Amino acid sequence: MRELSLNVMDVAQNSVRAEADLVTITVTESDKDDLLSISIADNGCGMTEEQVSQVIDPFFTTRTTRKVGLGVPLFKLSAEQTGGSFDIVSQVGKGTRTTANYVKSHVDMTPLGDINSTVCILIRCNPGIDFVFTHTTDKGSFTLDTRELREVLQGVSLDTPDVIEWITQYLEEQTQIIYGGAEL
Numbered sequence: 608m609r610e611l612s613l614n615v616m617d618v619a620q621n622s623v624r625a626e627a628d629l630v631t632i633t634v635t636e637s638d639k640d641d642l643l644s645i646s647i648a649d650n651g652c653g654m655t656e657e658q659v660s661q662v663i664d665p666f667f668t669t670r671t672t673r674k675v676g677l678g679v680p681l682f683k684l685s686a687e688q689t690g691g692s693f694d695i696v697s698q699v700g701k702g703t704r705t706t707a708n709y710v711k712s713h714v715d716m717t718p719l720g721d722i723n724s725t726v727c728i729l730i731r732c733n734p735g736i737d738f739v740f741t742h743t744t745d746k747g748s749f750t751l752d753t754r755e756l757r758e759v760l761q762g763v764s765l766d767t768p769d770v771i772e773w774i775t776q777y778l779e780e781q782t783q784i785i786y787g788g789a790e791l
Contacts, residue, residue: 610720611645611685611707617678618647618705619729623736625651627702630729631739634722639745641711643719648704654697662695682707689713723778726751727771734766740778742785749781 615632622630627649635644654662662679683693686707697703709716726740730753737757741750751774753765763770 609717611643611682611709611717612720612722612725614678614682614685614707615645615647615722616725616729618682619725619738621678622647622649622651622703623733625649625653625703627651627736629737629739631741632726633741633743634719635743636711636719637745638711643709643711643716644706645709646704646706648702650702653699653701653703654695655699659695659697663693679705685709685717688715723775723782726778727775730774731766731771734764742782744785746787747785749785751778751781 619630619632629650631646631648633644633646633648635642637643663683664680679695682705686693686709689710690713691708691710692706693708694706695703722742726738730738737753739750739752739754741748756765756770756774760770765771765774
């Protein structure tokens with residue numbers, strides 16, 4: 608994939624298909640440590656040990672609409688081709704956590720891409736699911752937790768245009784801050 612944010616979208620959609628009602632996306636960037644780490648965790652149905660060992664095979668999928676599943680194998684490949692690592696931990700009935708670690712300075716490093724738009728799309732297309740998105744850099748960190756938004760919104764759906772616009776602006780402002788921009 609051309610951007611890692613598209614891998615995040617794919618893996619998060621796997622969480623949705625696994626009937627998760629909470630998906631946590633964590634992005635940690637460190638120039639100091641030459642690291643980009645992306646973790647997607649859910650509380651979905653989880654996988655057996657056999658499924659975990661098969662999920663990196665592009666010819667394995669639980670979907671019935673197609674016979675291959677390239678999302679996880681490509682995510683793994685993108686991390687490992689930079690000298691990084693990839694890990695999946697899952698427990699049936701508890702959920703799954705996928706973590707990809709990248710060496711940022713490696714020539715084969717795929718750009719992160721527009722992670723904020725990815726998070727907005729996931730929220731807009733899955734308004735019944737909660738998402739916790741945390742983005743950390745050497746200069747700071749922020750978290751968007753839809754559970755907190757639900758409390759404030761008191762029944763207003765997360766996919767309402769005004770809510771999505773607010774989420775978009777919040778993510779843009781916070782991202783500017785953690786990349787060293789002036790506070791707005």
